[in-house]
Amino acid sequence: GESVGLHLPTLSVQEGDNSIINCAYSNSASDYFIWYKQESGKGPQFIIDIRSNMDKRQGQRVTVLLNKTVKHLSLQIAATQPGDSAVYFCAENMPPGSSNTGKLIFGQGTTLQVKP
Amino acid sequence: GAVVSQHPSWVICKSGTSVKIECRSLDFQATTMFWYRQFPKQSLMLMATSNEGSKATYEQGVEKDKFLINHASLTLSTLTVTSAHPEDSSFYICSAETSGRAGETQYFGPGTRLLVL
Numbered sequence: 064g065e066s067v068g069l070h071l072p073t074l075s076v077q078e079g080d081n082s083i084i085n086c087a088y089s090n091s092a093s094d095y096f097i098w099y100k101q102e103s104g105k106g107p108q109f110i111i112d113i114r115s116n117m118d119k120r121q122g123q124r125v126t127v128l129l130n131k132t133v134k135h136l137s138l139q140i141a142a143t144q145p146g147d148s149a150v151y152f153c154a155e156n157m158p159p160g161s162s163n164t165g166k167l168i169f170g171q172g173t174t175l176q177v178k179p
Numbered sequence: 180g181a182v183v184s185q186h187p188s189w190v191i192c193k194s195g196t197s198v199k200i201e202c203r204s205l206d207f208q209a210t211t212m213f214w215y216r217q218f219p220k221q222s223l224m225l226m227a228t229s230n231e232g233s234k235a236t237y238e239q240g241v242e243k244d245k246f247l248i249n250h251a252s253l254t255l256s257t258l259t260v261t262s263a264h265p266e267d268s269s270f271y272i273c274s275a276e277t278s279g280r281a282g283e284t285q286y287f288g289p290g291t292r293l294l295v296l
Contacts, residue, residue, distance in 0.1 A: 071220055071221075097284065099287075104290070104292070105289055105290060106183075106185075106272050106274075106287040106288050106289045106290045107223070107272070107287045108287070109284060109286070109287075112284060152222060152223070165211065165228075165276075166213075166225055166228065167213075167225070167274075167285060168225075169222045169223045169224075170222065171222055172221075172222050
């Protein structure tokens with residue numbers, strides 16, 4: 064049967080350009096955030112994480128920015144490569160004391176297409 | 180390090196049969212494992228949280244009698260889809276945490292694609 068659901072937004076970029084993928088999270092008390100990359104038919108792969116006491120963290124070619132005021136998270140990929148093509152999910156970790164402590168709540172996801 | 184495997188990677192079964200999916204942490208002990216379901220073009224939805232030696236905690240709307248979870252050891256959790264029907268066809272993904280402290284990174288398995296005919 065036909066599946067019904069949200070279609071993932073798509074970001075299309077030229078190889079070599081920088082990519083910015085955005086995410087809005089739901090719980091202002093969340094204290095830990097993670098970005099995952101998921102290639103077709105595979106499980107999510109950890110990219111980078113950030114705790115709520117930081118507003119920026121850098122990895123290799125990737126930077127995560129956290130704006131707690133507006134509950135916004137972004138992933139910046141420098142010099143995007145064809146191998147970066149995948150679906151990217153942000154996830155927030157529910158804080159201690161909540162009924163969902165320790166659980167990851169995933170965002171909608173964004174498909175990144177890199178054009179050669 | 181922190182490798183999680185799943186078996187099988189894909190399975191096709193007839194409607195009404197039961198299917199067991201295994202999730203193993205290969206190089207670490209996982210106090211907590213999680214089971215997710217993902218439909219095409221959608222995000223991951225948490226089904227249940229599994230702690231070694233205790234009963235799994237299911238998310239709202241997930242039938243515990245249909246999705247049986249067993250976490251018999253610190254390196255193995257199984258999900259059994261009982262009396263599977265076509266609407267159970269999905270991509271099932273497990274994850275494992277290395278520590279009992281909330282907020283630790285979860286490491287994900289490669290997923291199991293289930294197709295029920």
